[in-house]
Amino acid sequence: MVAGKGGVGSSTVAAAAALAAARDGADVLFISVDGRPGMGPLLGGREINDREQTLQRVSGGGKVRGRTIPADQAFGDYLEMRGVGGVLRRAASSASLPMLAAATPGLEHLLVLGKIKELEMVRYAELSGVDAPPAGHAAPFLRAAAGLSDVVQSGPVLEQAREVGELLADPERCRALLVALPEEPPITEVIELAVDLGDDLGIALSPFVVNGCWADRPGLDKSPAMAARSHKLKLTDSAKAALESAAAFGRSRLQQQREQIERMRSQRSEPVLTLPRLATPRLGPDDLDELADALIAAAEDLEVPT
Amino acid sequence: MSDKRSTKREEPSLNDVVRNSELILTCGPGGVGKTTSAAALGVAAARAGRRTVVVTVDPARRRADALGLEAGAATDEPHQVKGVTKRATDGELWALMLDAEQTFDRLVREQAGSRKQADAVLNNPVYQAISGSLSGAQEYMAVERLHQLHASGDWDLVIVDTPPSRHAIDLLEAPDRLVAFLSHPVYRTLTVGQRTFARITDAASSMFLWAVKRLAGPQIVEDTIQFFRSLANIESGLRHRAKQVSRLLRGDRTSFVVVSSPRAEAVGEAEHLLDAISEKEFPLGGVVINLIHPQPAELSDDDEELLADLDAGPLADHVAWHAELSRLAQAERDEMASLRRMANSAPVIELPLLDVDIHDVDGLVGLADRMG
Secondary structure: EEEEEEOOOOOHHHHHHHHHHHHHOOOEHHHHHHHHOOOHHOOOOOOOOOOOEEEEEEEOOOEEEEEEOOOOHHHHHHHHHOOOHHHHHHHHHHHHHHHHHHOOOOOHHHHHHHHHHHHOOOOOOOOEEEEEEOHHHHHHHHHHHHHHHHHOOOOOHHHHHHHHHHHHHOOOOOEEEEEEEOOOOHHHHHHHHHHHHHHOOOOEOOEEEEEEEEEOOOOHHOHHHHHHHHHHOOOOHHHHHHHHHHHHHHHHHHHHHHHHHHHHHHHHOOEEEEEEEOOOOOOOOHHHHHHHHHHHHHHHHHHHHO | OEEEEEEEOOOOHHHHHHHHHEEEEEOOOOOHHHHHHHHHHHHHHHHOEEEEEEEEEOOOOOOHHHOOOOOOOOOOOEEOOOOOOOOOOOOOEEEEEEEEEHHHHHHHHHHHHOOHHHHHHHHHHHHHHHHHHOOEEEEEEHHHHHHHHHHHHHOEEEEEOOOOOOOOOOOHHHHHHOOOHHOOHHHHHOOOOOOHHOOOOOOOOHHHHHHHHHHHHHHHHHHHHHHHHHHHHHHHHHHHHHHHHHHHHOOOOOEEEEEEEEOOOHHHHHHHHHHHHHHHHOOEEEEEEEOOOOOOOOOOHHHHHHHHHOOOOOHHHHHHHHHHHHHHHHHHHHHHHHHHHHOOOOOOOEEEEOOOOOOOHHHHHHHHHOOO
């Protein structure tokens, strides 16, 4: 379950993680909860919809499949599983889902989580990577199971909620991967999400991922003129000015990045992985390859010292 | 950055929007500084002599430090933000954090014919469960609170910072959706007359109740029917209000301000939003492009040549960084050009990515100055 504040690239990180697992030979199912556009092409396929498709095969036998899980489809599947016939099922799911959802808070989330749980229980894929809803919605989404049992006291919904709760709380089956940027608000959000999902809901946490990190450039600490001296070069005044016009901003960003990652490490015990900031504003499949490489490298670095 | 425009007087500016509107809604994707922009517009309005209230909607209730709304201190009543205004001709800035449940409760009380009817809705367990979490409730309550504040006559200007929305038009459609919900055939059958559960024969409704019972047990069926019945008492009021709000959102003194960053993802979402605003005929007041990376000065061709193929070292760091930031800044300017085209004749304000995040009133005042 991949989650983070809006705009931090958690969908991209979810896709990169799916690709990294496929490179490892796994059959991965990438599930986009809200069907964010652009994710299918990023993973090398067509736009993702409610019909599963294979997005990418990687050498070594691994592959990434992708789909969304709309609540009404999850509802239909659920009724089918409960042995409800075709005509009735269509009538029920078209007429009553909006009403049912209104009457039963969190039901739509639970139906989607329930479907994910079904897929996991039959080992439909070796790994399901779930791109959870963004911003303030991730915690309510994952809390749906716990929240529903307050309103619903009996019946299959309660059972479903319990099973989803078991899935979420079992570190062998489910982990939450929280994503931030190296800036104050998203780092704060991840620290709070970690308390919410990890400490309160009991979901096991993967290492935190800080996405979009600027490459460290220690040379920026020197002025352009000083830096040129180390290279035995003399700069024109215009070159000095041009380089300095970039350097001032770079220093302050790099410092903020260091401080924020440090703050995250000091407040939480989870390891922190960093992913590079890619220069391109519009990510393509090649960029995703690069991020998957970086994710694998960062994860390997983590494993070495201990 | 906007030198060229500020000298051309005939072009509309965001200052005009702040001076002339009675309602401003800021909307845009998450993570672009929307709350901060709404607050800065509030500062600008207060300094233009207007009594202004900024309503923020944040499910996490924590990004309002700059407005002096401490985490946990969220209430449904406005607080005055001090330190914004200095001159006697200045107005006032107030802020409040939306509490969807309280707003919903207030709406039910206002629309109910009697206290008893209101209590029947408010005390229903189904209502209690949905008022905070009903999908779209947050969006609807944001526009509802806007209407309450606007109608109170206490404010010259009400600014609502809408919830970030990936699907962008949730908020704009919230009133219409409520009406659609109340017109749903299942809802209609359930609420017409005083039928008992056993006598409801309509296929879709009995299917609905059957499904609820099957899925969630018999108690919730009773609660649900009771909830819909009690809601029926306030239904005409809700419908009427939904229409009023819908009209208000399209009024002459209403402005939508779209906030985006120049990153491709955000721009894509902002463009969807601009499309929706134009299609639904909501008045667009302007576009704020926030968090723009600075564009470094260019290196001359001779300098480029001198600095090509350096060995690793501090100067190579400088050159690589200059190239990276220049590329990024240029890509952002291309995205911004596309947003400008979408904005049509509405003013576009560009704001830089600041070295430090804005977390106090002084920061907001600085931002408001940049907007002017």
